[in-house]
Each structure stands twice: as structure tokens, then as C-alpha cells.
Amino acid sequence: MGSHDIVGLFIVLGTAVILPITIIFLALRGKMASERNRKEIILAALEKNADIDIEELVRKMNKPEKLLKEKLLEKLQWGMLAFILGVGMIGYGIYLNCNLVGGSTDPLVSISIGLVLLAVGIAFLANYQIGKKMLAKEMEAEERNLRQA
Template sequence: MFWLVQLLVPIGVAVVLPITIVAIVFKSALASERNRKEIVLAVLEKNPDIDVEQLMKNLKKSEKLIKEKLLAKLQRGCLCCLMGVAFMLLYFFLGVQNESFIIVVGAALIAIGIAFLISYFVGRRMLAQEMEAEQQNMKQE
């Protein structure tokens, strides 16, 4: 019986969980699109003279600014690094040496955090001109 659990848990985590997450995200996107279509149809029924292009533009989700995307990477990088350090401290100072996966998780989180931080700093340098142009467009509007 124990061997069955050892077989099914990794399969569930590696196969079923990602498929379920993708299905939920896909269904959510479809429902959002369906709701947007229903709103447009309802508005057109009540007011047929409305400009459809302007309505669709108003209903469109606002995209995040480049600066906001970069700051999100900085935040994720700091969070992952801190979580990785916390796992390392948990491993070394609280005496949980029999749980060796904690050190692996800590190292992986630190690596992911460093990748986010590198992405932030490189992106900030490469996209400086685009961020300035974006700020100028925001001021003009």
C-alpha cells in the first residue's frame, strides 16, 4: 500500500496539478471574454448609436507600465531570496538536518530570486528609454 502512495503522489503533483492549473486559468480567461462580450451586446441593445471601438477600448484591461513590471520582478526577487535564506537558516540553526530537501528548496529559491534580481537590473538598464517615453505619454494624457 505504501508503494502505491509513493507512486501516486509524484504523479499527482507532476501531472495532475499542472493540468488542473492550466484548465482553471483557461476557463477563467474564457469566462472573462464571455462576460465582456455580454456587456458589449447589452450596451449595444440599449444604445445602438454608441461607438463600439471606443467601448472595447474602455473595456480592455489596462496593461501594466514597464516600470510596474520591473518593480514586480524586484519584489519577487527579494521575496524568493529571503525565503531561500529562511529555509537555509531553518536547516542550519533549528537542527532539521534529517530533512535534506529543505536545503535544496532553499538553494532553489535563492537561485530563482537571484534570477529575478538580475532580470530587474538588466531590464532597468535596457528599458530606460522606453520607460521615459512611457512617462512622457502618461503626462500628455
């Protein structure tokens, strides 16, 4: 095993194992700190004013949940982005294949990544179209509730 192999092994381990674990740890730690702060705020409010409506306080402190329409539009946005990137990567792979002399794997890698992105984009776009049809009544009810509030 050469020194390049060991360095490559560390890069793969760092990227595939340590990085995701670190990201999850930091996200959970931030969420726990946020919950701890919320608890302290509620306890302080109770100590100062025992007659406070806790349910209303918690409702005001909660981040408002995204509407169905916003969630669907986010899927449309990600679908379009992945679709366009996929088409671009496939085009880039074809361009590399036409301009390279010899057997390079770069065009195949680019085309493969492009096909994956294209499939993900199509899945998001299909999810948007199906969700828009299935959730039309729920979205109308949400809009009515927002207008009344």
C-alpha cells in the same frame, strides 16, 4: 508493492499531473467566461445604440496593462522574496546539520531548496537591474504619456 507505495503513487500523480491540469482548466474556463461576458455586453450595447464607438467601448472594458515600471518592481519584489527565503532555508539546513546526530537527509534537502530559491532570487534581481537600465527611455516615455492623458 505495499499500501504505502500505492498511496504515495497516488499523491505523486495527483500533485504532478492532475493538479496542474485542473489549475489550467479552471483558469482557461474563467478566461473564456469573461470573454463571453464581454461579447454579450458589446452586443447589448450595439443593440441599444447602433452609433456607439466600439473601439472606445472595448478600450474602456479592457483591464489596463501594467506599466513597465510596475512590472520591474514586481520582479524586484519576487527577487527579494526568493533571495531571503533561500538564505533562510540554507541557514536552517546548516542549523539542522550542526544539531543533528547521525546521517539525516533533512539538512541536505533544506540546503538544496535554499540554493534553488537563492538562484531564482538572484535571477529576478539581475533581471530587474538589467531591465531598469535597458528600459529607462521607455519608462520615461510611458510616464510622459500618462501625464498628458
